[in-house]
Amino acid sequence: MIAAGKFVPMVYKRSLVTPMAILGGLFYSESNRLADQMAAGKLHYKDANSELNKSMKIQFSRPEPQYPGHVPLYTLERILMFLGSSVGSYFHPERNEFIVGLGESTALPVVLRHIQKTMLSDPIGRQILKEKPRITSTSLDLDYLRALPPNTIGHTYIKWLDREGVSPDTRVAVKFINDPELAYIYQRYRECHDFYHAVTGLPIIIEGEIAVKVFEFMNIGIPMSGLGALFAPLRLKPSQKERLFNIYYPWAIRTGVNSRPLMNVYWEHMLEKDMDEFRTEMNIEQPPDLRILRKEYFEKLKRKKLIM
Amino acid sequence: MFRTPFPTTVKLGLLRLKNTTPQLQDVVIVGGGPAGLSVLAALKNSSKTAHLSCKLVEGGDLNKIRNFDETAYSNRIISLTNKSMRFMQKIGSWKHLNLDRMQFYDKVAAYDSSSHEALIEFTNDAINYDPMGAMCEVVNIQKSLIARIDELDQSDCLVDNVKVEAIEESTSEIDWPIVKLSNGDAYQTRLLIGADGYNSPVRRYAGIESRGWAYDSFGTVGVLKLASDQYNLVSLQRFLSSGPLAILPLPEDDATFVWSAKTEVASILKSITNDKIFVALINAALRLEETDLKYALNKLQVNPDDTSVIEDLQWRIELFEPNEQLDIPVVIGVQPGSRASFPLKMSHADSYVGPRVALIGDAAHTIHPLAGQGLNMGQADVASLVAAIETGIDRGLDIGSTLVLEPYFAQCFPYNHALLGVCDKLHKIFSNDVYPIILVRSFGMRFMNSLTPIKDFMIKTLSV
Numbered sequence: 001m002i003a004a005g006k007f008v009p010m011v012y013k014r015s016l017v018t019p020m021a022i023l024g025g026l027f028y029s030e031s032n033r034l035a036d037q038m039a040a041g042k043l044h045y046k047d048a049n050s051e052l053n054k055s056m057k058i059q060f061s062r063p064e065p066q067y068p069g070h071v072p073l074y075t076l077e078r079i080l081m082f083l084g085s086s087v088g089s090y091f092h093p094e095r096n097e098f099i100v101g102l103g104e105s106t107a108l109p110v111v112l113r114h115i116q117k118t119m120l121s122d123p124i125g126r127q128i129l130k131e132k133p134r135i136t137s138t139s140l141d142l143d144y145l146r147a148l149p150p151n152t153i154g155h156t157y158i159k160w161l162d163r164e165g166v167s168p169d170t171r172v173a174v175k176f177i178n179d180p181e182l183a184y185i186y187q188r189y190r191e192c193h194d195f196y197h198a199v200t201g202l203p204i205i206i207e208g209e210i211a212v213k214v215f216e217f218m219n220i221g222i223p224m225s226g227l228g229a230l231f232a233p234l235r236l237k238p239s240q241k242e243r244l245f246n247i248y249y250p251w252a253i254r255t256g257v258n259s260r261p262l263m264n265v266y267w268e269h270m271l272e273k274d275m276d277e278f279r280t281e282m283n284i285e286q287p288p289d290l291r292i293l294r295k296e297y298f299e300k301l302k303r304k305k306l307i308m
Numbered sequence: 309m310f311r312t313p314f315p316t317t318v319k320l321g322l323l324r325l326k327n328t329t330p331q332l333q334d335v336v337i338v339g340g341g342p343a344g345l346s347v348l349a350a351l352k353n354s355s356k357t358a359h360l361s362c363k364l365v366e367g368g369d370l371n372k373i374r375n376f377d378e379t380a381y382s383n384r385i386i387s388l389t390n391k392s393m394r395f396m397q398k399i400g401s402w403k404h405l406n407l408d409r410m411q412f413y414d415k416v417a418a419y420d421s422s423s424h425e426a427l428i429e430f431t432n433d434a435i436n437y438d439p440m441g442a443m444c445e446v447v448n449i450q451k452s453l454i455a456r457i458d459e460l461d462q463s464d465c466l467v468d469n470v471k472v473e474a475i476e477e478s479t480s481e482i483d484w485p486i487v488k489l490s491n492g493d494a495y496q497t498r499l500l501i502g503a504d505g506y507n508s509p510v511r512r513y514a515g516i517e518s519r520g521w522a523y524d525s526f527g528t529v530g531v532l533k534l535a536s537d538q539y540n541l542v543s544l545q546r547f548l549s550s551g552p553l554a555i556l557p558l559p560e561d562d563a564t565f566v567w568s569a570k571t572e573v574a575s576i577l578k579s580i581t582n583d584k585i586f587v588a589l590i591n592a593a594l595r596l597e598e599t600d601l602k603y604a605l606n607k608l609q610v611n612p613d614d615t616s617v618i619e620d621l622q623w624r625i626e627l628f629e630p631n632e633q634l635d636i637p638v639v640i641g642v643q644p645g646s647r648a649s650f651p652l653k654m655s656h657a658d659s660y661v662g663p664r665v666a667l668i669g670d671a672a673h674t675i676h677p678l679a680g681q682g683l684n685m686g687q688a689d690v691a692s693l694v695a696a697i698e699t700g701i702d703r704g705l706d707i708g709s710t711l712v713l714e715p716y717f718a719q720c721f722p723y724n725h726a727l728l729g730v731c732d733k734l735h736k737i738f739s740n741d742v743y744p745i746i747l748v749r750s751f752g753m754r755f756m757n758s759l760t761p762i763k764d765f766m767i768k769t770l771s772v
Binding site for chain 2: 116117120121126130181
């Protein structure tokens with residue numbers, strides 16, 4: 001070590017090393033090891049089964065899956081999945097596999113247990129966990145939804161699906177969450193995501209997606225939504241950022257905190273309910289329509305260009 | 309008899325003629341609970357104190373206890389430590405206990421509803437075999453003590469079906485307190501022993517302040533039927549955020565429970581009339597998380613006869629994954645009419661002794677039932693008080709003087725105070741769901757569970 005040009009000898013470190021070595025030598029000496037073995041009766045004992053046991057030992061095995069489709073992961077794999085999918089979803093947020101990987105690798109049991117608690121404290125939430133309904137294009141009669149009166153939740157939902165060109169079947173099954181019930185909770189969150197879009201009327205273009213994510217994070221607490229809300233805007237254009245920070249973030253935070261838990265909504269039973277009534281019941285405000293805002297912005301831009 | 313410094317027996321014959329004049333006694337014990345009866349039995353059992361003229365005044369009917377022969381268990385069941393059992397053997401009441409109605413256990417396990425891994429187990433050394441304790445009905449203990457008193461031919465000492473009307477200071481030249489009874493009799497006593505429970509009239513007479521606090525909790529007790537008779541060696545306790553729930557073994561497939569719970573939870577428990585709902589709730593409280601339990605209790609608060617709770621809890625119990633380290637019993641029934649509840653409080657008298665007064669048992673201290681120490685503390689009081697009186701007699705002192713009684717106070721108070729404090733703090737640490745406290749306590753539980761010397765020390769202080 002050189003301090004202010006003066007050479008300080010490193011000998012003082014030895015003063016620690018030597019007693020440690022002596023102490024260690026006392027405790028972990030060969031005679032102690034032998035004495036321990038003798039006390040345990042293993043000194044002159046050879047386990048007759050040791051050879052057999054060796055061959056029985058399986059070197060590397062995954063735990064048994066807890067539910068159909070379950071892939072139990074090791075912690076290291078989970079960390080790698082998180083790193084890979086987070087980088088991937090930053091650069092390619094439109095690619096589903098990254099979002100799926102990011103979502104499942106960050107859905108820590110602590111967070112899911114919290115959601116489980118919210119659901120178990122509510123009669124409807126309990127009913128959902130008991131019946132475990134799935135939302136697919138077969139479980140929902142899409143033609144029936146189209147026939148519903150225009151202001152019902154079902155109709156708004158199908159209108160939104162048609163407008164955005166998505167189907168309920170685009171939701172992938174959960175694979176990497178260990179506990180079956182927690183896996184179902186995450187699955188439910190994923191399948192209900194489209195309903196959150198429909199209720200808020202926000203489109204699947206990136207700004208709408210970010211706004212819904214913030215709303216979800218404040219209401220449900222899924223960490224991936226929070227990460228999305230933190231990092232996704234970094235890639236946006238200034239005009240998009242301005243719209244988000246001035247209009248959609250305040251809306252999402254306010255509404256997410258004030259509204260009732262979205263996980264406790266049995267959407268399948270709510271399809272015929274009036275949307276406005278539902279929004280007042282849940283205490284959800286509707287944000288300004290993003291597509292219209294964008295249209296206005298682009299027209300303004302066009303006009304500016306024309307004038308110039 | 310030359311040792312007797314008391315001329316009471318001579319005087320008694322003269323004074324009995326007048327009903328208005330109080331009879332003189334050496335010792336009057338107020339209260340025929342386990343503590344009061346133990347004092348009488350211990351005094352009569354000891355060769356040094358057997359000559360003292362004693363009376364035990366009890367408001368209830370002791371013959372009912374003497375002839376108790378119901379097959380069903382009574383719901384007042386307590387845990388006896390080895391120390392208490394040894395004391396019972398010493399005073400000779402042990403052989404009168406009905407051992408068929410008692411259950412010895414050799415393991416105590418406690419776990420926490422708020423954290424999965426937190427578990428602490430106390431097991432006694434298998435080589436120096438001694439049970440951890442025994443569960444025993446209070447009536448069984450009382451019966452054995454009365455049988456011992458009868459055996460010693462001292463049944464005359466028991467004055468039952470009589471209430472204490474007043475305790476007065478004497479105005480005559482003898483300064484002994486006068487106990488006036490509802491049947492018109494009065495005793496003037498050299499030493500008045502208060503074994504008369506929490507609202508002790510003796511304590512009030514002596515002007516001794518009792519300090520403490522109510523827990524805003526009630527203990528609910530009852531007798532349960534378990535699905536298996538293989539379970540009766542473990543005493544189990546789960547700490548819920550509203551208070552601890554203990555399942556304590558009785559012979560074969562019976563068990564008793566003590567559910568200490570906040571007043572609002574206890575009142576819900578009390579309002580449940582359907583035993584099936586109650587059984588489902590107990591099973592849930594032994595296994596499920598707080599959320600499920602709270603949901604069920606909220607539902608039952610609205611409607612105490614809501615049978616949908618059973619099915620709902622059953623669904624959660626089926627999903628429950630048992631901890632391999634801990635075998636939790638399945639409750640299948642509750643003995644009809646055995647459920648009862650009582651308020652929980654901590655109190656400790658400033659002093660156990662005064663001039664011609666000694667307090668024992670609940671009159672001196674009440675404790676939270678979570679460690680099962682209440683009756684055992686009373687037994688320790690009795691042992692110490694009788695030892696103090698013996699010493700006093702050896703030295704030729706007046707047994708009512710504080711000089712004789714103070715060693716009893718000095719010996720018992722610090723130990724009892726420490727135990728009261730520990731149980732009070734345990735109750736406060738475990739009866740909440742503040743997250744940092746949960747973290748610390750579950751760490752503490754696991755840490756303690758792995759430290760054998762500390763566990764051995766705890767076993768030594770609490771059970772041996």
